[in-house]
Amino acid sequence: MPRVADFIEKNREQLIERFLREASKLESARGLKPYEVLDTLPEYLSTLTALSRQGHRLEPEKTKKRLEETHISLRLRHGYNQEEVTGEYVLIGRLIASLWENLPREEQPSTEDTALLFAELQDAMNQVVATFSGDTLEDRQREKRTLRRLDALASELMGDVENPQPLHERLGALVEVVRQALHAKGAALLLTDPSGKKLLPATSTGAWSTGADTGPVPVDSASFVARVAASDEPVELADAASANLEVAEAVRHSGVHSLLGLRLWPHGKLLGVLYIGIAELRPFAPQARRYLETLVEYLSGIIEKTLLLQRFRQANEQLRQSETRYRLATEAISDAVWEWNLLTNELSWNQGVEKLFGHPREQLGGHISGWYDHIHPEERDRVVHGIHAAIDGEAERWRDEYRFRHRDGHYVNVTDHGLIERDAGGRAVRMVGVMQDITESKAASEALRSSEDRLRLALRAAELGTWDMDPVTGVLRWDERCKALFGLPPEADVTYDSFLSGIHPEDRAHTAAVVQRALSGENGGEYDTEFRSAVPHNGVERWVRATGRAFFEGGRAVRFIGTVHDVSDKKRQEAERRTRAEFEEQLIGIVSHDLRNPLNAINLSVAALLRNEDLSERQAKGIARIAAAAERATRLIRDLLDFTRARLGGGIPIERRPFDLHHLTRQTVDEVRFAHPEREVEVVQSGQGRGEWDGDRLAQVVTNLLNNALTYSPPETLVRVETRGEDDTFLLRVHNEGKPIPPELLPRLFNPMMRGTKKGDTSSRNIGLGLYIVNNIVHAHGGMVEVCSTEAEGTTFTVRLPRGAASAAKSRSTG
Structure with a gap:
């Protein structure tokens, strides 16, 4: 009986030709040369032949794995998606199998030989899925086991209709399943209160079993939990023990460092927040983030269904009690x-x-x-x-x-x-x-009517218009001022459609969407928006601000009232301020750019003078002072130009190229040391320093951070520069001793025109753009910069940089 290897060897060229013809039809293959489409196929066919003849031998299996990894990596580089790459392995199997599918059974390969071929191709496709998604077969099996555990707990909560278990009694078990699945040291769950404005601690497990959060957490607070509640994606906190964000004291002192949290968000409404913590100080792998998303989504469904079931049971009980009360009331009614x-x-x-x-x-x-x-x-x-x-x-x-x-x-x-x-x-x-x-x-209505008359007078004095809408019938009522803002006479009839037609076409859809969100109960039915009227006032564009609130009965909006106000003058003033600010920034860019030519001339002249060997000591010192002044002016112009690019040009541009950031850091530190010979600067380096970055820009980052540390630290203290290569990131830390940065300045430290302190000698004066430019350069690389400043530990600036453009894009998509 022939083997699969025989068919591959005999029809090798035909297989290659048919694969090239079929694979070239893929969207991602357009523009690729034939050898790029074929890639490793000829060698891969040889490996399949060897496996068919020898079975699972070490060398053919290793070669196959190497070829698959090479092929998948090249396909990633060419922009293929997962389905296209797996489809290529399906195509290989289909082409090989077609060689014998019409032959008599005795002329076909054995079932075992064919099964081996398809098992090898399936293994390759599993490798494709694992590479593209980050999930291995073991990961998926582990996920299934965890979901089964959650299902079992959900059945306990919702299975017994007569004697249901209260949700709060089983929340700990549900969260513990998530903690164990992610190998976390601690896990905590908070659920929203009825108002939706606070998160209440529900349960904690692991290292936080005695309670992580001890009280309500406002959703608009400057806390880690609030930040998680406001984010669509998982939120990571590098170190809970030293984070600037508010973190529960029990968490901060529990020995847990890195935190990862995700909000529970079923049907577009915040249900709560779940976060986990690990003892190590390290980033979370993408698989862990995706795993958390899956488990939290599943947990959200269980909690939401349980809460709905509880409310249904409570409603039934309330209905029974209501019927009893109604019977008693009819007996004692006073009407x-x-x-x-x-x-x-x-x-x-x-x-x-x-x-x-x-x-x-x-x-x-x-x-x-x-x-x-x-x-x-x-x-x-x-x-x-x-x-x-x-x-x-x-x-x-x-x-x-x-x-x-x-x-x-x-x-x-x-x-x-x-x-x-x-x-x-x-x-x-x-x-x-x-x-x-x-x-x-x-009598009270008469008093209210009198009060409303006084209110109308007050509204007229404030030039406010009022409106009242019945969402059930669609009836809309405007006062005279409201009609006047839309260019309508006092006797005009108005409807919701006429309201929309009176809005500028560019603002109409947005305003209608805001109205519908208020009527659906979003944000408590509050309504606040600004739009332009379709009819200008005296030839000038008119802006109107409308505010109001919807009132509900039985979950349905029954009344919608509010006011309108002409804010055209305010809008014109805001536009004038923006224009003035843009002009000032453009002027900075123009002036700083035009100053570079005379400064270049000064630098060239100074360099020429310094080459003169006949200069006296006094002359040399004078020329050196001119060179130093010109260099400071050049740095000032560079900062101004970078500031202008960042504010007007959409960010500071970078040009990536491969180099060793350890070497660049040492070289930059040496240059700064030369300008500060009296100061001691220590450099500590570890790990791999190679990556793709903009060297000139990162030299600016090191220079600015080091100069900042030297400026704001006592002269006799040590400044420490640390660089460390990690798996996909590179870490730069600059630490100095001395007085900490005032806490009130920390949130604004990376804003332009800001300094860490108001004190300092005249030699250190600058325009406050150094840290702003550092932040923009780091973000342009897809990284992040943090600062920690305390009396006991001094001040440390930490920069985290992805190693290349691909990892930077991945960091931005998961961050």
Whole structure:
């Protein structure tokens, strides 16, 4: 029986030709040369041949792995996606199998030989998936086991309808599963309170089993938990023990360093925050971040379903209690309840009529005329005509307000509601109603109306327009000022559509979306937006600010009210300030650029003078002072140009090239030492220093940080520069002793025109752009810069840089 190897060897050129033709059709293969499409295929076919003949021998298996890794790496470089690369291995299998699929069974390879071929190709595809996703088969199996554990706990929470377990009793077990799955030292879960503005500690496990967070955490606070709640992606904290963000004391002192957190966000609403911690001071691998996302999403669903089930059970219990209360209330109700037999005109009352109006039920009961006689004469005809019109028509309900005579002779204001019962033919046969005394509420309404009149006067004085919308019926009411802002006369009718048409077309869709979010209950129904009106005012663009709030009943918006205000003057002033600021920044760039030519001339002249061997000592010192001054001016111009690029050009540009950052750091430190011979600077280096960066820019980073450390530290103290190569990142630390940076300056330290202190001698004066430029250069490389400054430990600036453009892009996508 022939082997797979025989078919490959016999048809080798045909296989290569067919693979090239098929694989070249892929989107990512466009523009590639034939040898780039074929890549390692010829050698790979030879390896498959060797495996077919020899089985799992060490050398062919090692060669196969090497070829697969090489192929996958090259495909990554060419921009292939996972599906395209796995598809190539599927294509190889299909092409080889097609060589014998139409032959008689005895002329085909054995089942074992064919199975070996497809097992090797499947192994290659698994390697592709692991490379692209970062998840190995073992990772996926581990994830399945963890999800099964969570499912089992979820069944305990929701399985027993009669005797359900409270959610808080099982939260610890759920979070412990997540902690163990991620091999974390501690894990903590916080859930939002009903207002959605605070996160309440729910449970903690592992090193934090006694409690991580001890109290509510506002979602708008400057804390690690709040930062996690505001982020769509997992948030990492390098060191909880020394972080600038607020971290719970129990976490800070637990021996846990690196934290990783993710919010629970089912259906676009914050449910809570879960974070884990590890003892090591290291970044989390991308697999761990993805694993956390999977587990948190699953955990969110379990918690949300459990909470919904609990609310459903509570609602059922409340309904049962409500029905009991209603039965008791109807027995003790103080309103006047009446029942009218429309066929016999007999009328009966409950005891409420005596409590409210002093009339015995027997006096008003009997015939309907007893009710008629007690209605105020001025309103009797209207009320009687209205209730009979409802009865004779097709109405189901009737309502009216009128004055009703009390037993002592005075009249009280009442509201009367009736429900009409009809037979199958539509004839009214019975009517049941409730009469309430509204004398006090009517007086209060009159007082409220008077207050509203005063409010209207105040709104007119403040030039505020008011609006009121009924979201149920769509009825919209504007006052005169509101209409005037949209260029409408006082008598104009308005609708929601006319409101939208009165907005500038470019602002219309955004404004409509803000309205819908308020009516859906987002942000508590608050509404606040600015837009331009479609009709200019006296030929000038008019800006309007609209604020308001929606009110809800049973989860549905029933009223939407607010004000509008002309903010055109404010907008024009803001535009003028922006224009002035942009002009100033452009002027800085122009001036600093034009100053470089005369400074270059000065530097060249000074260099020429310094080459003169006949200079006296006094002359040499004078020329050296000129050179130093020109160099300071050059640095000032460079900082101004970098500042202008960062503010107006979208960031400081960088040009990457391979070099050793350890070597560049030593060289830069030596240059700074030359300018500060009296100071001691220690350099400590470890790990691999090779990478792809912009050397000139990173020399600026080292120079600025080192000069900063020398400037703001006592002359007799040591300044320490540390560089350390890690797996995918490079670490630069500059440490100095001395007074710490004031805490109130730390949040603004990397802003332009900022300095760490207001003190310092005149020789160290600068324009406060050094740290701003450092921050922009580091961010342009996809890195980050942090500062820690305390009285006990001094000040340390830490820069973390990805080793190349690919790792920088990966860092930005996961950060």
